[in-house]
Amino acid sequence: MPAVQETVDKVRRIDVDQYKYGFVTDIESEKAPKGLSEDIVRFISEKKNEPEWMLRWRLDAYRRWLTMQEPTWARVKFGPIDYQNIYYYAAPKKKAGPKSLDEIDPEILATYEKLGIPLREREALLGIERPAGEDPYGKVAVDAVFDSVSVATTFKEELAKAGVLFMPISEALQKHPEMVKKYLGTVVPISDNFFATLNSAVFSDGSFVYVPPGVRCPMELSTYFRINERNTGQFERTLIIADKGSYVSYLEGCTAPTRDENQLHAAVVELIALDDAEIKYSTIQNWYPGDKSGRGGVYNFVTKRGDCRGRNSKISWTQLETGSAITWKYPSCILRGDNSRGEFYSIAISNGHQQVDSGTKMLHLGKNSTSRIISKGIAAGHSQNTYRGLVMAHQRAKGARNFTNCDSLLIGDKCGAHTTPYVETKNSSAVFEHEATTSKISEDTLFYCMQRGLSAEDAVALVVNGFVKDVLQQLPMEFAVEAQKLISISLEGSVG
Amino acid sequence: MHLLEVKNLHVEVDGRKILNGLELSVGKGSVHAIMGPNGSGKSTLAHVLAGKPGYVVTQGEVLLDGENLLELEPDERAARGLFLAFQYPLEIPGVATMTFLRTALNAQRKKRGEAEISTPEFLKRVREVAAKLAIDQEMLRRGVNVGFSGGEKKRNEILQMALLEPRLCVLDETDSGLDIDALKIVADGVNRLRHPDRAFVVITHYQRLLNYIVPDVVHVLSRGRIVKTGGKELALELEERGYAQYHEEAA
Numbered sequence: 001m002p003a004v005q006e007t008v009d010k011v012r013r014i015d016v017d018q019y020k021y022g023f024v025t026d027i028e029s030e031k032a033p034k035g036l037s038e039d040i041v042r043f044i045s046e047k048k049n050e051p052e053w054m055l056r057w058r059l060d061a062y063r064r065w066l067t068m069q070e071p072t073w074a075r076v077k078f079g080p081i082d083y084q085n086i087y088y089y090a091a092p093k094k095k096a097g098p099k100s101l102d103e104i105d106p107e108i109l110a111t112y113e114k115l116g117i118p119l120r121e122r123e124a125l126l127g128i129e130r131p132a133g134e135d136p137y138g139k140v141a142v143d144a145v146f147d148s149v150s151v152a153t154t155f156k157e158e159l160a161k162a163g164v165l166f167m168p169i170s171e172a173l174q175k176h177p178e179m180v181k182k183y184l185g186t187v188v189p190i191s192d193n194f195f196a197t198l199n200s201a202v203f204s205d206g207s208f209v210y211v212p213p214g215v216r217c218p219m220e221l222s223t224y225f226r227i228n229e230r231n232t233g234q235f236e237r238t239l240i241i242a243d244k245g246s247y248v249s250y251l252e253g254c255t256a257p258t259r260d261e262n263q264l265h266a267a268v269v270e271l272i273a274l275d276d277a278e279i280k281y282s283t284i285q286n287w288y289p290g291d292k293s294g295r296g297g298v299y300n301f302v303t304k305r306g307d308c309r310g311r312n313s314k315i316s317w318t319q320l321e322t323g324s325a326i327t328w329k330y331p332s333c334i335l336r337g338d339n340s341r342g343e344f345y346s347i348a349i350s351n352g353h354q355q356v357d358s359g360t361k362m363l364h365l366g367k368n369s370t371s372r373i374i375s376k377g378i379a380a381g382h383s384q385n386t387y388r389g390l391v392m393a394h395q396r397a398k399g400a401r402n403f404t405n406c407d408s409l410l411i412g413d414k415c416g417a418h419t420t421p422y423v424e425t426k427n428s429s430a431v432f433e434h435e436a437t438t439s440k441i442s443e444d445t446l447f448y449c450m451q452r453g454l455s456a457e458d459a460v461a462l463v464v465n466g467f468v469k470d471v472l473q474q475l476p477m478e479f480a481v482e483a484q485k486l487i488s489i490s491l492e493g494s495v496g
Numbered sequence: 497m498h499l500l501e502v503k504n505l506h507v508e509v510d511g512r513k514i515l516n517g518l519e520l521s522v523g524k525g526s527v528h529a530i531m532g533p534n535g536s537g538k539s540t541l542a543h544v545l546a547g548k549p550g551y552v553v554t555q556g557e558v559l560l561d562g563e564n565l566l567e568l569e570p571d572e573r574a575a576r577g578l579f580l581a582f583q584y585p586l587e588i589p590g591v592a593t594m595t596f597l598r599t600a601l602n603a604q605r606k607k608r609g610e611a612e613i614s615t616p617e618f619l620k621r622v623r624e625v626a627a628k629l630a631i632d633q634e635m636l637r638r639g640v641n642v643g644f645s646g647g648e649k650k651r652n653e654i655l656q657m658a659l660l661e662p663r664l665c666v667l668d669e670t671d672s673g674l675d676i677d678a679l680k681i682v683a684d685g686v687n688r689l690r691h692p693d694r695a696f697v698v699i700t701h702y703q704r705l706l707n708y709i710v711p712d713v714v715h716v717l718s719r720g721r722i723v724k725t726g727g728k729e730l731a732l733e734l735e736e737r738g739y740a741q742y743h744e745e746a747a
Contacts, residue, residue: 443550444586445586448582450570450574451547451570451582452574453574453600453603453660462599465591466589467590469590
């Protein structure tokens with residue numbers, strides 16, 4: 001019977017492993033020796049042929065890091081991380097800088113193809129069709145980061161015509177060092193926190209975007225991060241600057257192979273929006289979450305912060321978090337400009353033994369600055385899912401407004417959802433609203449859906465998709481479908 | 497062969513016996529009403545037929561067209577043509593009614609090895625049925641049953657029933673909470689679905705509904721078994737004299 005066969009297949013899939021990006025690409029790579037020291041920092045800087053000031057910046061960060069401690073306030077538990085047992089630099093072996101995609105190791109291209117990323121120029125040139133009446137620019141420019149280095153960036157020329165710079169940050173350090181120097185570390189200072197400081201010392205690549213005044217970036221920009229090597233940390237650094245009156249939408253995706261040991265990912269993302277500029281930053285985070293018993297998986301300790309530096313500027317974070325053994329991540333907005341606006345839309349799904357502690361900070365400094373937080377946490381299996389948020393209004397921030405809505409959905413009775421909102425206001429004209437709900441997918445609702453013909457898995461996916469709809473709508477259309485699929489995959493095996 | 501056969505059905509919930517050797521045979525094209533006082537096991541019967549978790553069948557069998565339903569998951573029973581109109585339909589926030597209808601219809605078709613319904617065909621069918629049930633398009637765009645009145649929820653149940661075209665329709669106290677106008681709309685909807693290949697089991701506490709959905713057979717359920725079976729006039733008799741006498745007989 002087909003229905004029975006389908007169930008059997010489904011169960012088998014769940015039993016083996018539902019993480020479909022868990023393959024390893026067999027390519028030769030060049031690594032720095034294991035462990036962290038000033039020599040390693042110098043090694044990385046030298047590999048990247050960096051200017052002297054950059055090396056000093058890194059060394060400064062490294063020395064501070066030595067005096068710092070891992071933060072312990074988050075609701076996550078993990079054993080000690082041996083920072084000397086990690087490779088801080090791994091690069092696919094290649095001859096000096098590929099000129100075109102043809103020069104890139106075909107194994108790497110095959111990997112990105114498996115991941116469903118249209119990296120090849122000819123594929124990318126086809127673009128992605130949008131429904132009629134939508135933005136005529138349906139193309140997505142992709143930067144792909146493999147372990148520690150960026151391997152390919154597409155659509156460079158077309159972007160250059162619009163004046164948009166989109167390149168690996170290592171390349172930006174060569175071609176536009178003054179711009180990197182002007183903005184790097186101005187949103188997340190090198191002493192910000194343990195993981196950001198570590199990143200400042202050892203980051204090896206990441207994306208750099210600059211959108212000139214008045215330019216609306218003609219396509220979605222996207223970076224895919226892939227950790228491939230064993231025992232390798234990934235420390236990418238992303239810096240996006242939207243100059244006055246410009247607009248850019250950027251999306252990052254992340255995957256990693258299935259490994260028994262934990263891999264460390266400590267990224268820093270800095271966004272800067274000047275007067276009247278808007279940055280929309282979306283993440284589909286699907287790092288390897290570990291196996292059924294909680295072994296392996298990526299430790300995701302990420303610092304993301306946007307600075308609405310100019311008047312009327314706007315920064316919007318949208319994230320779909322489905323992977324990682326541990327997620328520690330609070331994409332935030334500093335609402336410095338008057339009338340600036342920050343938004344945070346989040347779907348965080350945890351299953352198995354995953355631990356998520358994620359949320360946002362909205363720091364209102366400018367007059368009449370506004371912010372909106374919509375967070376949807378979904379916990380299944382034995383996972384723990386925490387929303388942690390801070391909304392703060394400075395004395396100067398007259399007329400600041402925030403609306404926060406945090407909903408949690410529990411699937412099963414062995415998981416936990418927690419909401420920890422902090423609100424601080426130093427002036428009486430600020431208006432902050434907070435709503436929160438926690439609900440459970442009831443047996444009755446599942447039975448209702450099943451009585452109409454849906455399988456248990458499909459019923460859960462349907463209810464969850466309804467639950468996260470408000471946030472899914474914020475994702476760029478090209479990725480919304482992918483996101484929806486990812487949600488059902490992440491929740492496979494969460495019922496029955 | 498009868499479309500539905502329930503033989504010597506014994507069911508427990510949390511160790512408590514609810515159904516005690518219930519027997520019921522329903523032929524194609526017929527409408528059977530099951531009446532009984534509160535706690536007699538009416539809703540339990542509806543839930544067990546549809547496969548709701550939490551009910552333990554200790555004895556007996558349930559056959560739909562000769563196939564043992566008790567071995568099937570609720571969604572498999574649905575795909576084989578069993579539909580339960582809920583007494584308390586559930587709300588599913590964020591899922592448009594239209595999406596839900598389509599997902600359900602296609603899920604059933606897929607399980608039966610049929611192709612998915614085309615969008616124009618689907619829309620046409622929904623519009624036709626919705627119009628007859630006085631359901632407007634705006635309601636179809638809202639989340640499933642979210643913010644629906646009691647009457648709207650029940651009409652939505654009948655809408656689903658009409659779209660899914662089941663062989664056996666079980667209506668669990670569909671009249672509860674309905675005013676007379678809503679009751680008429682719902683009953684009309686059901687009557688339009690009467691068909692020589694389709695059977696109905698209408699569970700109700702009151703005779704009122706049966707003025708509009710006229711049954712071929714009326715059963716009285718008491719303490720977990722059928723204690724009397726008759727024609728439609730039995731319902732009127734119950735209305736007049738109450739259930740008290742059957743309590744004693746069953747005891």
